[in-house]
Amino acid sequence: MVSTRVVIVGGGPRGLGLLERLVARAASSLSRLMVDIVDPGDVGVGMHLAEQPDYLLLNTVCSQLTAFTDHRMLGGPGPMIAGPSLYEWCRQHDFRLNGRHVEATDHLPRAVLGEYLAWSAKRIMAAAPASMAVRHHRTRAVSVQRAGVGSGERVVLADGTVLEADHVVLTIGHGPVHGASPYPLPGSVQTVQAGEAVALLGVGLTAMDVLAALTVGRDGVFDHDRNGQLRYVPSGQEPRVTLLSRRGVPSRARPALRSGRRMTPAAYFTRNRIEQLRESGRELDFVDDVLPLILEEMCHRWRLFGGTGTPPPFTAMLFNGPPPTALRSDDSYTQWYRKALTDDLVQAERGLGVDPVKEALEVLRDHRDVIRLAVDHDGLTSASRGWFYRTFAPAVNRVVIGPQKERHQELLALIDAGLVTIGPGPATRIDNLTSGRYRLSSTSLDKPVGLSVDHVVSGNYPALDLGAQPDSLLSSLDADGRIRIVTVSDRPFGLSVDHAHRVCDADGYPQPTLTALGPLAEGSTYYNHYVASPDAPSRASVDADRLSGDLLQQHQPRDTARRTLEQEPAHV
Numbered sequence: 001m002v003s004t005r006v007v008i009v010g011g012g013p014r015g016l017g018l019l020e021r022l023v024a025r026a027a028s029s030l031s032r033l034m035v036d037i038v039d040p041g042d043v044g045v046g047m048h049l050a051e052q053p054d055y056l057l058l059n060t061v062c063s064q065l066t067a068f069t070d071h072r073m074l075g076g077p078g079p080m081i082a083g084p085s086l087y088e089w090c091r092q093h094d095f096r097l098n099g100r101h102v103e104a105t106d107h108l109p110r111a112v113l114g115e116y117l118a119w120s121a122k123r124i125m126a127a128a129p130a131s132m133a134v135r136h137h138r139t140r141a142v143s144v145q146r147a148g149v150g151s152g153e154r155v156v157l158a159d160g161t162v163l164e165a166d167h168v169v170l171t172i173g174h175g176p177v178h179g180a181s182p183y184p185l186p187g188s189v190q191t192v193q194a195g196e197a198v199a200l201l202g203v204g205l206t207a208m209d210v211l212a213a214l215t216v217g218r219d220g221v222f223d224h225d226r227n228g229q230l231r232y233v234p235s236g237q238e239p240r241v242t243l244l245s246r247r248g249v250p251s252r253a254r255p256a257l258r259s260g261r262r263m264t265p266a267a268y269f270t271r272n273r274i275e276q277l278r279e280s281g282r283e284l285d286f287v288d289d290v291l292p293l294i295l296e297e298m299c300h301r302w303r304l305f306g307g308t309g310t311p312p313p314f315t316a317m318l319f320n321g322p323p324p325t326a327l328r329s330d331d332s333y334t335q336w337y338r339k340a341l342t343d344d345l346v347q348a349e350r351g352l353g354v355d356p357v358k359e360a361l362e363v364l365r366d367h368r369d370v371i372r373l374a375v376d377h378d379g380l381t382s383a384s385r386g387w388f389y390r391t392f393a394p395a396v397n398r399v400v401i402g403p404q405k406e407r408h409q410e411l412l413a414l415i416d417a418g419l420v421t422i423g424p425g426p427a428t429r430i431d432n433l434t435s436g437r438y439r440l441s442s443t444s445l446d447k448p449v450g451l452s453v454d455h456v457v458s459g460n461y462p463a464l465d466l467g468a469q470p471d472s473l474l475s476s477l478d479a480d481g482r483i484r485i486v487t488v489s490d491r492p493f494g495l496s497v498d499h500a501h502r503v504c505d506a507d508g509y510p511q512p513t514l515t516a517l518g519p520l521a522e523g524s525t526y527y528n529h530y531v532a533s534p535d536a537p538s539r540a541s542v543d544a545d546r547l548s549g550d551l552l553q554q555h556q557p558r559d560t561a562r563r564t565l566e567q568e569p570a571h572v
């Protein structure tokens with residue numbers, strides 16, 4: 001007899017992460033378990049589709065991606081399923097990159113991650129014990145309804161199937177998004193013709209994807225000239241691209257990762273400090289309470305890695321635009337921008353474990369869990385929460401979630417080849433012209449500049465928008481009053497969830513049989529869009545592990561549940 005029925009809606013990396021934990025825990029559980037995974041695609045793959053072109057690269061190096069779990073990821077012991085990281089899998093399968101073996105620090109094509117995730121899903125499903133059944137429904141879920149008071153959930157699929165469940169977990173990724181998405185590439189830029197002028201909005205990872213689609217995606221090649229200098233050899237199919245961004249500063253490139261580099265434990269920005277600040281139970285102000293600790297930690301890290309004298313202006317690196325001297329003219333701005341890219345690349349080449357500035361900035365990634373402790377689940381005052389998501393989170397993306405350093409070397413080569421120009425300063429104004437073209441006008445240069453382009457292309461990942469897909473699962477949940485959207489400055493971010501990731505209904509009450517993990521929980525919790533890394537604390541794995549433990553515990557036959565509770569040590 002099946003005692004627990006779980007439906008996982010969305011079988012991408014997050015859905016797979018939960019399945020992995022359920023399989024690992026089910027082996028030692030007395031419960032019988034039925035898991036239905038609903039996803040039109042192969043389980044595990046999610047948005048990392050095998051069909052995408054190889055020039056779309058992962059922003060994480062391959063040794064930092066895994067579909068499996070280890071003790072360091074969970075922060076303690078737990079049942080495990082043995083399995084390789086993406087890097088180990090590539091080595092085991094003799095996967096070659098440009099004819100050579102894959103290195104731990106390679107940024108591989110995203111399609112390779114998709115292949116690995118699909119392989120891992122098969123391995124995880126094969127490890128399920130006899131007490132557990134897993135079924136994959138290759139279709140979409142269109143609604144999730146309460147089956148009745150205390151009787152769980154009913155999931156309706158697009159093919160008409162109805163699944164009864166004790167618990168439903170939503171792992172549907174980023175959800176419906178607003179307006180013109182740059183993905184899938186290159187389809188979204190197909191209308192751009194050779195030689196046309198394009199304004200590309202954004203300078204982060206997505207913008208670099210679009211730039212790759214418009215250059216190497218059109219048969220251009222990068223090679224080295226006689227002096228060893230990287231250069232771009234055009235195919236003639238490329239447009240001319242002007243890079244625009246609101247702040248007018250380039251992203252910082254991801255630094256080289258020295259093998260064996262370990263995260264430095266925090267000295268100032270610690271869990272204890274946040275817990276002390278919170279002792280009175282008050283909401284924190286990010287700028288007054290939290291940011292000073294982060295900056296202190298950055299200065300400390302900078303010194304630990306050889307920085308001497310006065311530390312660099314980390315606050316300015318995070319939040320400032322170009323200096324006034326850069327804004328005198330179009331030329332001075334372009335020169336400043338190029339130098340900023342070049343100087344950052346020198347630091348990125350030295351890499352983590354060596355360069356004190358890159359190490360200091362890495363505090364923002366290494367201690368993300370402490371940031372979450374301060375921010376998540378209404379940990380900040382509402383004004384401060386707005387500032388965090390509007391200003392701090394984008395600054396973190398710019399300085400430590402930037403493009404691969406190779407992408408910035410290529411960007412410099414594209415500037416040299418005359419195919420890319422830097423836009424006319426920060427916050428360029430864009431006007432539609434009656435001719436169908438667009439006028440770009442500087443707003444902050446001392447000597448005003450204007451130019452016209454044929455296309456304006458988004459280089460940013462769009463925001464959540466329920467209206468973008470009125471027939472989506474989220475719209476149906478919204479219509480039934482089962483979700484509450486978290487907004488920051490009127491921009492929707494994700495769903496309101498409680499500490500256990502239970503989805504809050506329209507009135508704010510958490511629903512015990514409906515949970516959301518992954519990007520959908522953004523806004524209630526900070527930074528959810530990643531695949532877990534091995535051998536390092538992983539919030540995604542901890543959340544999935546906790547939920548799977550709860551699911552197996554909650555629905556155990558009654559006498560077994562009582563026995564297990566009696567055996568558990570009391571929490572103090």
Ligand SMILES: Cc1cc2nc3c(=O)[nH]c(=O)nc-3n(C[C@H](O)[C@H](O)[C@H](O)COP(=O)(O)OP(=O)(O)OC[C@H]3O[C@@H](n4cnc5c(N)ncnc54)[C@H](O)[C@@H]3O)c2cc1C
Nearest residue numbers: 010012013014046047058059140141172173518529530531
């Ligand atoms: C362009 C881009 C590049 C990225 N690159 C990286 C990277 O290099 N490294 C990294 O760690 N992270 C990267 N990310 C972050 C990304 O969010 C995570 O890698 C990961 O894909 C999140 O997993 P997920 O399962 O939550 O979402 P997804 O991967 O989006 O998977 C969601 C799944 O839900 C399914 N689904 C949606 N709606 C329904 C429905 N109604 N019924 C049934 N199924 C449904 C979809 O088919 C999909 O398979 C990138 C994100 C973007 C946008």
